[in-house]
Amino acid sequence: MDVNKVLQFVDKLVFENTGQHLNDVQRAVVEGTWNRQTYDDIAHNCHLTKNHVADVGCELWQILSTALDEDIKKSNFRSNLERVYVEKSQNICIGTNHNFTFGSQILNHSQSHLTENNINNQQKLPYRDLTLAPKIKNFCDRKSEIKFLENWIFNQDISLISI
Incomplete structure (x- = not known):
């Protein structure tokens, strides 16, 4: 800073x-x-x-x-x-398009799962400065973990996942 x-x-x-x-x-x-x-x-x-x-x-x-x-x-x-x-x-908001990036894969969350209220709440979130965020130097491919996350997010409608 x-x-x-x-x-x-x-x-x-x-x-x-x-x-x-x-x-x-x-x-x-x-x-x-x-x-x-x-x-x-x-x-x-x-x-x-x-x-x-x-x-x-x-x-x-x-x-x-x-x-x-x-x-x-x-x-x-x-x-x-x-x-x-x-x-x-650390309370980051990366846009309102609900794309989640894991390595080189992008998971698109269908807009139909969101209520109009959730969309309005997402648009009101402030911009977060990420200049102090740590740089990712090594990334291990986590295909099995991504499958679990995809299943939880898209099939089981879990709204909160802590990683």
């Missing part, structure tokens, strides 16, 4: 909870903390006092703690934010 994505993510969280976007000092605190700078360094770069920057940081950590329902501090900001960002990114 680069600092620009962090700033966008934090700005979105702050806006959702306060109705205001990050101000310049808050942005400097987020950027400095992400880059593992001290409040002294951040204050020096912004031509502010260390106490003012620390107060802004404390207020920001409280807002983020409320928004994420986590105990956010300067010391755990980076690790908690990376974990929350990855958790939110």
Whole structure:
């Protein structure tokens, strides 16, 4: 995660909870903390006092703690934010055409099995950023497992499968 994505993510969280976007000092605190700078360094770069920057940081950590329902501090900001960002990114939606990809095979789910309500719910799902998703380096052919999945999905109408 680069600092620009962090700033966008934090700005979105702050806006959702306060109705205001990050101000310049808050942005400097987020950027400095992400880059593992001290409040002294951040204050020096912004031509502010260390106490003012620390107060802004404390207020920001409280807002983020409320928004994420986590105990956010300067010391755990980076690790908690990376974990929350990855958790939110793992709720992926790959379009609304209901194609499931397993290796080189694509399984097409018939639209007739879906109700109009399910289609509307799928279209409302947000876009998920997959830049932090792990790359698949080795893929083992799983023909028998794919047969089981096909049977469960298409013949037995199982709506939830955990892999």
